Amino acid sequence: MAATDTPDPGTRPDTAGRHDSAVATADDRPTTRPADDIPGAPESNPGTWWLVAGLLLVVVLGALTRVLEQNIPVWAEGTAFGSVAKSVEFPVYAIALGLLGNGVLVLLGVRDKLAAAFRTEFFIKTGVVLLGASVNLSLIVTAAVPAIVQALVLISSVFLFTWWLGGRLGLDDKLRALLGSAVSICGVSAAISAAGAVQAKREQLAYAATLVIVFALPSIFVLPWLAETLGLAPAVAGAWIGGNIDTTAAVAAAGALAGEDVLALATIVKTTQNALIGVVAIALTAYFALKVERTGDAPRLGVGEIWRRFPKFVLGFLVASVIATVYATQVGSDVAKPVIGVANDLRTIFFILAFVSIGLGFTVRSLRTAGWRPVLVFGGATLFNLVVGLLLASVLFRGFTL
Amino acid sequence: MTTSPVPAGASPAPDPDGNAVTTDPTVSATRRYHVDEDWLATVVGLVLLGLVLTGVVGAGVIP
Numbered sequence: 001m002a003a004t005d006t007p008d009p010g011t012r013p014d015t016a017g018r019h020d021s022a023v024a025t026a027d028d029r030p031t032t033r034p035a036d037d038i039p040g041a042p043e044s045n046p047g048t049w050w051l052v053a054g055l056l057l058v059v060v061l062g063a064l065t066r067v068l069e070q071n072i073p074v075w076a077e078g079t080a081f082g083s084v085a086k087s088v089e090f091p092v093y094a095i096a097l098g099l100l101g102n103g104v105l106v107l108l109g110v111r112d113k114l115a116a117a118f119r120t121e122f123f124i125k126t127g128v129v130l131l132g133a134s135v136n137l138s139l140i141v142t143a144a145v146p147a148i149v150q151a152l153v154l155i156s157s158v159f160l161f162t163w164w165l166g167g168r169l170g171l172d173d174k175l176r177a178l179l180g181s182a183v184s185i186c187g188v189s190a191a192i193s194a195a196g197a198v199q200a201k202r203e204q205l206a207y208a209a210t211l212v213i214v215f216a217l218p219s220i221f222v223l224p225w226l227a228e229t230l231g232l233a234p235a236v237a238g239a240w241i242g243g244n245i246d247t248t249a250a251v252a253a254a255g256a257l258a259g260e261d262v263l264a265l266a267t268i269v270k271t272t273q274n275a276l277i278g279v280v281a282i283a284l285t286a287y288f289a290l291k292v293e294r295t296g297d298a299p300r301l302g303v304g305e306i307w308r309r310f311p312k313f314v315l316g317f318l319v320a321s322v323i324a325t326v327y328a329t330q331v332g333s334d335v336a337k338p339v340i341g342v343a344n345d346l347r348t349i350f351f352i353l354a355f356v357s358i359g360l361g362f363t364v365r366s367l368r369t370a371g372w373r374p375v376l377v378f379g380g381a382t383l384f385n386l387v388v389g390l391l392l393a394s395v396l397f398r399g400f401t402l
Numbered sequence: 403m404t405t406s407p408v409p410a411g412a413s414p415a416p417d418p419d420g421n422a423v424t425t426d427p428t429v430s431a432t433r434r435y436h437v438d439e440d441w442l443a444t445v446v447g448l449v450l451l452g453l454v455l456t457g458v459v460g461a462g463v464i465p
Contacts, residue, residue, distance in 0.1 A: 066465060122439050129447025133454075192436055195429045205429055316444030320451050327455055338461065343454045345464040 047113075054117025061101055061356045062349070065094040091220065091253035094352045098359015105360070118361035120354050121189070124249040125313040127350035128267060131252075132320030133343040135264050136328075139402065140321055143265060146396035147239070147272040150389075154243050155276060157388055158184035162381040169373045174200040177284055178208040179374060183381040186274045186311075187212040187247030193277045193309055197284040210367055211378045213358070216250035224258040232393075234258075235400035238265025239393035244385050248274065249354050256351065261402045271314045278309035 069090040076085035105111035159180040166176035174195075181194035191208040194200070223245060227237035237258055242265065245251045251270045255263030282305055324343070328336035367375075453459040 063465070119439070121436065122443050125440060125443030126447045126450075129444055130451060132447075133451050189436060192429075192432050195432070200429060202429055205432065312440040313443045313447070316447050319444075319448060323448075323451060323455070339454060339457075342459060342461050342464060343451055345461075346450055346454065346459070349464065 050110075050113045051116050054114035057101065057114060058117055058353055058356055058360065061097045061360070062094070062352045065090055065097055065352050065356065068093045068097075089257050090348065090352055091256050091355050094355035095217070095220070095253070095359045098356040099362060100359070101356075102360050102362055111360075115361060118357040120249050120357040120361060123350050123354035123357060124252055125316075127252065127347045127354060128248065128271065129313055129316035129320050130343050130347035130350065131263070131267055132317035133324035133340055134260075134347070135268065135317075135321050137321050137325040139264065140268055140318070143268045143400070144272070146400070147269045150239060150243055150269060150392045150396050151273045151276055153392055154385070154389055155184045155273065155280065158381060158385045159280070161384045162377060165380050166374075166377045169377055171373060171377060172204070173288075174198045175204045175208070175374060176377075177288070178204055179211070179378055179381065181280060181284070182208050182212050182246055183378060183385055185246075185277055185280060186270065187216065187250075189248070189274065189311060190246075190277055190280070193281045194284055197281040198288045206365075207367070207374065210364060211374065212246045213362060214364065214367070215378060215382055216245055216247045217358070217362070219245045220250050220253045220257070223254050224262075227258060227262070233397075233400075234261040235265050235397040235402055236393045238262040239269050239397045240389055242266035242269030243273070243389040243393060244382075245270075249358055252351055253355055253358075265397075265400075265402065267317070271317055274311045275314050277311055278306035281309045282306060 072088070072093075073082075073085045076082045102111065105114060162180035162183050163176050166179060171179075177198045178191050178194050178200055182188070182191040184190075188209045191205060191212065195205040195208075223241050224237075227240060232240065238255065238261065241254045241258065241262065242251055245254055248270055251266050252263065255266040258266075324336075324340055328340070331339075450459065
């Protein structure tokens with residue numbers, strides 16, 4: 001293949017071990033390029049002033065989101081748009097403003113310089129920790145068993161389906177592992193963890209992470225709408241949303257659109273899946289070392305390795321719930337309610353910053369190079385996830401009281 | 403960190419954290435960055451909750 005051919009990070013090597021892709025061969029060489037095309041990755045360092053400018057932009061767009069959220073229903077009252085405006089929640093304004101800002105920054109040619117400030121993962125994880133304060137510990141304890149069962153069944157079945165479909169369509173084993181982890185566990189974070197486990201190439205990670213965002217954006221709006229259309233109970237809707245939308249930020253956005261109870265349960269289910277990243281990463285490391293790469297050496301499978309890969313913000317979520325539950329017990333619910341309300345307002349601020357960052361950081365750059373097969377695999381896996389997730393949520397959370 | 407391709411039959415050398423070295427340093431860097439970001443988010447979230455519960459951050463502070 002000529003070096004100028006379209007590169008395909010998802011191409012399987014031929015029988016002689018050669019890749020039929022120019023980029024795959026080139027990437028056998030070490031690279032130290034910045035990860036500008038990997039959502040959530042550390043960016044190249046364009047300078048402190050660009051970072052400050054980017055943060056300011058996120059904050060300004062976040063403030064504008066707050067203004068629009070609070071005032072548009074008032075401004076639109078009495079007009080044809082009035083009833084619609086009342087039902088539009090802050091994630092819609094935040095993502096729309098982010099995407100709009102993204103377009104402007106691309107036109108000005110400064111988006112990549114500012115991208116270091118678009119820290120969706122940090123903002124959403126901080127928001128999730130604060131969300132723990134409004135989730136009573138008893139709810140987490142009650143939901144733990146069905147959430148763990150759902151996570152185990154969903155992760156196993158969706159991962160294996162994605163692995164199988166990727167194999168049928170001739171995808172490289174590493175990309176199959178990345179896509180399977182991303183769809184079945186928790187999107188970008190899982191793809192990053194799996195990329196470390198299977199020694200994936202940066203193009204494959206960038207590609208998987210971009211697919212997560214491309215599929216998550218419409219899911220934010222489609223799943224709450226579907227849940228309402230299907231008449232799902234809040235617990236079932238929350239479990240379905242939390243088990244299906246790949247990335248935690250998008251789960252929070254969809255949950256916020258569907259209501260406070262749905263958001264709480266969706267977050268519990270999603271953080272349960274997040275907590276299983278370490279186990280899946282270890283299994284992948286072992287499988288690739290012993291079966292795919294055939295290095296012959298079993299990796300270390302100890303508790304320490306699982307702990308290293310464990311998403312620590314899940315602990316923050318649990319600790320916040322314990323602290324707030326103890327606080328409410330001691331001071332009484334009348335005193336605790338307005339105080340926890342302040343924590344909820346702070347959580348909303350971080351969610352807004354995260355959703356603005358989703359829009360600002362959105363890029364389809366890496367999709368241009370990868371062809372249609374991985375998109376088909378990801379789409380098929382997402383549909384499979386939707387159906388199996390709905391069945392599981394309906395069975396496991398039937399009659400669940402919030 | 404070495405980035406040479408791993409010879410056939412040999413296992414990759416572990417990095418200082420005990421993880422297998424990936425062929426791409428960008429992937430390793432991204433993973434480490436996520437771990438740090440997890441801790442940072444946990445600390446920031448819990449500190450803010452502490453400030454709210456102790457009354458340092460009240461309703462009037464949030465826009």
